[in-house]
Amino acid sequence: MIDVAKAAGVSKSTVSLVLRGAAGVKADTVEKVNTAIRELGYVYNRDAAGLRSRESNLVAIVANDLANPYLAQVIIALEGELELRGYMPVVVNINESVDRQSSMVASLKEHNVAGFFITPAPGTEAVWLRELADASHPVVCLMRDVEGAHVPTVMPDNRLGMYLATRYLIGLGHKRIAFVGGLTTISDYHERKDGFLKAMREAGLTVKDSDIEPSSTKRQGGTIAVNRVMDRDASITGIVCFTDVVAYGVYTALQERGLTPGKDIAVVGFDDLEDSRLMSPALTTVRVRAEDIGQMAYERLQQWRDNQKVPENALVGVELVVRSSCCSVEG
Amino acid sequence: MIDVAKAAGVSKSTVSLVLRGAAGVKADTVEKVNTAIRELGYVYNRDAAGLRSRESNLVAIVANDLANPYLAQVIIALEGELELRGYMPVVVNINESVDRQSSMVASLKEHNVAGFFITPAPGTEAVWLRELADASHPVVCLMRDVEGAHVPTVMPDNRLGMYLATRYLIGLGHKRIAFVGGLTTISDYHERKDGFLKAMREAGLTVKDSDIEPSSTKRQGGTIAVNRVMDRDASITGIVCFTDVVAYGVYTALQERGLTPGKDIAVVGFDDLEDSRLMSPALTTVRVRAEDIGQMAYERLQQWRDNQKVPENALVGVELVVRSSCCSVEG
DNA sequence: CTGAAAGCGCTTACAG
DNA sequence: CTGAAAGCGCTTACAG
Known part of the structure; x- marks a missing residue:
């Protein structure tokens, strides 16, 4: 970044401002900085940024089983929502194991993620989940409710x-x-x-x-x-x-x-x-609709970050789709 | 970490040594530090560590389509290999889109990942892939070959x-x-x-x-x-x-x-x-066997990191499984 | 609108 | 075997 600053003939602070798209930098300067970035093949270091600002665009989707096709749909929908808003969704797979769940989540915390979406593994303890949520990390449960955890949960009706x-x-x-x-x-x-x-x-x-x-x-x-x-x-x-x-x-x-x-x-x-x-x-x-789940789940995260009251449980609408697998039976 | 050091009555350096499991710290000291960590609920900050050491345990699995059940199997196998070795695999889904692929990969680079496994999206350019690989990030392609990219690729025969x-x-x-x-x-x-x-x-x-x-x-x-x-x-x-x-x-x-x-x-x-x-x-x-793909792919990454010569293409063995969907036909 | 300085939480030499 | 100091690449006040 200091190289970029030099090449563009400005200070580090200015480069930082440009990088984050702050308003109030002369168009001319922005131009120069961007050119320098391109020419030097500069790569922004999010570790450094995250260290200083305590913020992160990483959002974890902790999936109980990647081989479950319905969950895959939900993940895809949720990723769409997240990317639209500039987050970087990463999914980790816990294969229905509470142990992997807790070790993965611990790792993710070390990486300073901005929030968790999680389909809790069987046997997930309410305390664990509640404490995870307390730690300034928004947590939204997907598909499955953990009784007593009082964490916002989005699931089908x-x-x-x-x-x-x-x-x-x-x-x-x-x-x-x-x-x-x-x-x-x-x-x-x-x-x-x-x-x-x-x-x-x-x-x-x-x-x-x-x-x-x-x-x-x-x-x-x-x-x-x-x-x-x-x-x-x-x-x-x-x-x-x-x-x-x-x-x-x-x-x-x-x-x-x-x-x-x-x-x-x-x-x-x-x-x-x-x-x-x-x-x-x-x-x-x-x-x-997996899209509905994705959308509602994203809204919960956003409400949490905006310090709004997040409704604990949200039920996503369902609809019977009649096709040909049901015959009628003589009274 | 400084709090941990204080609580344990040692210096920051010592805590760091303990954290990384370095040999040659008195068992007594290790004990004290670990207790302090537990009591203070200390969370290791990988952003800071990564910033200083330029290392990362993050490995990206860039998947072309999460809804593909076979790919899901491969991902699960690969995650298993990676976790066994202390890496933190994260998967991002690009939905067969080159644009999402390049933006996701750019983001991942900013997050300083230790390597990429990638099933290239249709239309992936060889130059793009080769440049990605040059940048000190090991790259292993899965399932799909990009002609001219000369990146190690693991796929079925x-x-x-x-x-x-x-x-x-x-x-x-x-x-x-x-x-x-x-x-x-x-x-x-x-x-x-x-x-x-x-x-x-x-x-x-x-x-x-x-x-x-x-x-x-x-x-x-x-x-x-x-x-x-x-x-x-x-x-x-x-x-x-x-x-x-x-x-x-x-x-x-x-x-x-x-x-x-x-x-x-x-x-x-x-x-x-x-x-x-x-x-x-x-x-x-x-x-x-998805496990074979996962294992060979992991080996490629390791060889790369160890500065060994990585064979460009690896073909995973196949086997015909005869069941009941094929009848014979009269000569 | 831009610059100089301090500091985020670690690791890395280097002393001792 | 342990400690004091410097520095990774950013962002954040604060001047100007």
Whole structure:
């Protein structure tokens, strides 16, 4: 920078002003400085800037599992918001491990990030999260709620989504409906299950314990879980799946059992992944717009930085997308 | 840090030594310093350290598309290698855009990263990449080669993979085989196509221009591309797909045409995604172990940092995984 | 509108 | 084995 100053015939302070686009520098001087920067191939040192100013444009997106396609959508949306505002989003992947989560987050703090977006790993402790947030670092949780942490959280309206999906199946005449997939260690599982149970209860339908089978959220989880449910009780005619990915696994299992989704049995998902409309049959599912999550999450961060009161929980709207995976059933 | 020094009754230098785990500090002193650190909730400032030492533990993984499941696997593997060695991997997503690629990389340079892993966006210029690498930042390309850049690149043995896949189909008696999917703007497309053509040529089989149809690498790309090919010529009995994801899209199109993969028509993919073995029929494909890519890529970085000669190109081994998506054909 | 000086929190020689 | 001093490249008041 001192070289740039020399080359442009000005002082370091002036170069700094130009670099940060401060108003009130003569256009002429700006021009000279920029030319010098270009000619010298000067690279701004953010370590030095951050050290002095205590500010950073780095924002961390701490992702629980990069292999999850829906999360990928959310990350992409959030990155878009962040970049638009001059932040530098970096994503780190914790693979559902609390240990990696805490070591990665500690590292990120050392790097002086301006804020955290985080999908908390199963087993995340409320104290840990609250203390992280206290330390002048804004924290926004994505997709998952950690009870007692009181950190702003943006997630889909899981209850309503599953309620709508289940009601739709009930409206089609289904009476024996199973709820399949999802990890019981994470908040969204319970919310989605609640939505399912509420719809069943309202319709006066019974849900046996054996109609509910949690599983990994991978494709194979759906395959295993639905097989268990159907082995126990073949009278099931409708399957409400924790996510679209689980539903894909359910398709596989059903087909292997000689059942055609959309004809012999009804299947509904949650997320509306891009692939879902290309499955055969096209999957009926609950859509949650990843862009909405990204946008609301960004707003939370901004409110925090502006010292506004940040609402603790924000529910992102959901919408049932009817395609061809649900047949009706004779009354 | 000065507070820590005071609390521990030592000098700043000693604290620094302890922090970096230098040998030759009395165990007693180390103990005192660590206690002070814990009690004061001290957070190491990497900006300051990086400014002074010109070193960084940050490594950037510049990903062309976070929504690509195979790339996600590679990233996860690479992160594992990096973390094992004390690096802090951060991933930034460029969404196949050269502009975002250059702005993100410029930002990353300002943050003084220790190295770049990058899957170059279509249209990446060789000069840009070479200059990036010159600037004392090690650069390793992943999955894609940029001609003329002379930057170490780690990618699957695309030619061999597709050669094996095609030979397999030929061995099953197929004579009319199409090559479907892939973006012509990226090196891997041409390599895979070459492997396909080589196998066909060796077997004395003709390939018409209309048997080859590039497309987006998304699922829908496969659907569209295979429909085009089959509309032009229904005598095709085997489909070699650019990737597994493309093959999934091909499945959809085929089923809509009343054709069952593995019975009426043969389909083979490339990547061996986790889902592929769960498709029905299970997809025959070319496996490229993401762990191998991660490991070789890490080695390249290390060699560079150790001032060893880094071999320019490294091909990762491939393996045909036979499952049930390929039928044989009467001679 | 521009310059000279101090200081952010570390690490790096260099003494001792 | 430990301490005192200088300096990394910026930004921040403060003069002028």
